[in-house]
Amino acid sequence: MKRLNQPANHNPGGENSQRFAGLLPAGDHGHGRAAHRILRLFASLLGAVFTACSPVGPDYRRPDTTMPERWHEAEPPPAAPSETVGADWWKAFGDPVLNRLIREAMVANLDLKQTYTRIRAAREQRIVAIANGLPIVSNKESVSRRLNNAGQSGAGGQPGGVGFGNNIDIFQLGFDVQWEIDLFGGIRRSIEAAEANLEAEVENSRAVLVTLLGDVARAYIEMRSNQHLLNVSQANLKLQLETARLMRIRYQAGLSDSLEAVQAEALAAQTQAQLPVYETARKQAMHQLELLLGKPPGALQTLLDPEQPVPSAPDRILLDLPSELLRRRPDIRLAERQLAAATAQVGVATADLYPKFNIAAFLGFQNMKITDVTALSKSWSAAGTLTTPIFNWGRIRANIDAKKAQQEQSFLAYQSAVLGALKDVENSLVAYAQEKDRRAALEQAVESNRLALKLSKERYRSGLTSFLNVLDSERAVYSAESDLVRSQASVAADLVSLYKALGGGWETALVDSGKLAGGS
Structure with a gap:
């Protein structure tokens, strides 16, 4: 490395100037201008090469995905207007309490907050990737001691110049610049990977959000269904206890035998045994809601204890085309971004096969005596390093093959995500349609069993x-009413699963929560 020095206070008779003259040649303004012209020419040449070189490795292209033209399990289009799967699908249930729970979960859920921290970390990693391609400027202070054997020849051609054979101290203060010229695009590929990773974290946050919305709705439906089952059981228990009381009176009056009284009491006891089961399930669902909303147990008791019906779902909904899943499902979008990141990493690994060019420069002052400020000299240096891999025991090739395998793995994961999404929608459609038929049959069964109970009492x-x-009719009424409540809850839960499978919810939720605005 050639170093040019220009004294700040030129004093030919001074001791420091004489010692410095024996160390390295002093530079003047002419030398500086020539050096700067060389550096400008060198930078222009590098810029031209940098622009001409495209990044090595494969260029990413979104996969061509063939989607079905229609849903196999979808019902025929209705003649009358139906509900569409909107971004704020939970409002279709018309339950203000559910709407409130959803809003609070968007803001307070701890799992969702964790995804925001991962997004922030990915953003910082993107900055790191960009900074790797820019010059790094550092403050540099150094102290060194050198042996000077480069003095002028004395009489008879013998060495005898100033400072010959002396140890010379050099103190330097200035700025050091290091820059790796990204000729073959390794850094650019790493920036592409960082960008894709950031977008993948955003999509992961959206996927967590869609899951959260579905979990809140299902937990709320489960809580309300067990609350309603508890009420149905209590209402039937009241009737059964009254029947048992009457049977006991008839037995004591000698109008019936003890068997009828015992059977009535047994039926009431069986119904009463179900009350703790439903109460346990109701409270556990409430605790689950509190967890999803980031609240301690008992925080939602005042809000949820008042009785409300099981959320009712619209009978018919309009579905988007299957191709819309590629846009709506965050898990598919996540898998696609992970594939883009894996493709860019192949380019990062491939760039290691090619030469790396580094530029180093120093600009500052130096002196031979730290206490003598008047002898400060301007100092600058510039150097370039070209490094080419020759023999590395196959490490680079193995790394490239590993990145290609990871790329293929990401592609297969993307295909699996698409097929899984189609399966989720079809399963939800068939479950929703079949459960609606079951609910209609149970509604008829409840009416028939209530009529049968009335007739059996009259005949008795x-x-x-x-x-x-009479006992059989009471048992049938209780069973049918309980099954109807469960079916109503299943219809609502199946519709929630369908909304989740279609990827609905994250668009409006992002606007409401304000957490991911500008993050994609």
Whole structure:
């Protein structure tokens, strides 16, 4: 490395100037101008080469995905207007409490907050990747001691110049610049990977958000269904206890045997045994909601204890085309961004096969005596380093092959995400349609069993049938009413699963929460 020095205070008779003259040649303004012209020419040449060189490795292109033209399990289009799968799908249930829970979960859920921190980390990593391609300027202070054997010849051609054979101290203060010229695009590929990773974290946050919305809705439906099952059980228990009381009175009056009274009491006891089961499930669903909203147990009791019906779903909904899944499903978008990042990493690994060019420069002052400020000299240096891999035991090739394998893995994961999304929608469609049919049948069963109970009591009072028919009718009414509540909850839960499978919710949720605005 050639170093040019220009004294700040030129004093030919001074001791420091004489010692410095024996160390390195002093430079003047002419030398500086020539050096700067060389550097400008060198930078222009590098710029031209940098512009002409395209990054090595494969260029990313979104996969061509063939999607079905229609949903296989979808119902025929309705003649009357139907609900569409909107971004704020939970509002279709018309439940203000559910709407409130959803809004609070968007803001307070801890898992969702963790995804925001990962997005911030990915943004910082993108800055790191960009900074790797820019010059690095550092403050540099150094102290060194050198042996000077480069003095002028004395009499008879013998060495005898100033400072010959002396140890010379050199103190330097200035700025050091290091820059790796990205000729073959390794740094540019790493920036592409960082950008894709950032976008993948955004999509992951959206996927977590879609899952969160579905979990809140399902937990709320489960809580309300168990609350309603508890009420149905209590209402039937009240009737059964009244029947048992009457049977006990009839037995004591000698109008019936003890078997009828015991059977009535047994049925009431069986119904009463279900109350703790439903109460446990109700409270556990409430605790799950509190967890999803980032609240301690008991925080939602005042809001959720008042009785509300099980959320009812619209009978028909309009579906988007299957191709819309590629846009709506965050997990598909996440897999696609991970594929883009893996493709860029192949280019990063491939760039290691090619030469690396580094530029180093120093600009500052130097002196031979740290206490003598008047002898400060201007100092600058510039150097370029070209490094070419020759023999590395196959490490670079193995790394490239590993990155290609990871790229293929990401591509297969993307294909799996698309097929999984199609499966989720079809499963939700068939479950939703079949459960609606089951609910309609159970509604009819409840009406029929209530009528059968009424008739069996009338026939029993008329002496036309045994009391066993009354007990069977009461048991059938309770079973049918309980099954109907469960079916109503299943229809609502299946619709939530369908909304989730279609990827709905994150668009409006992002606007409401304000956490990911500008993050994509």
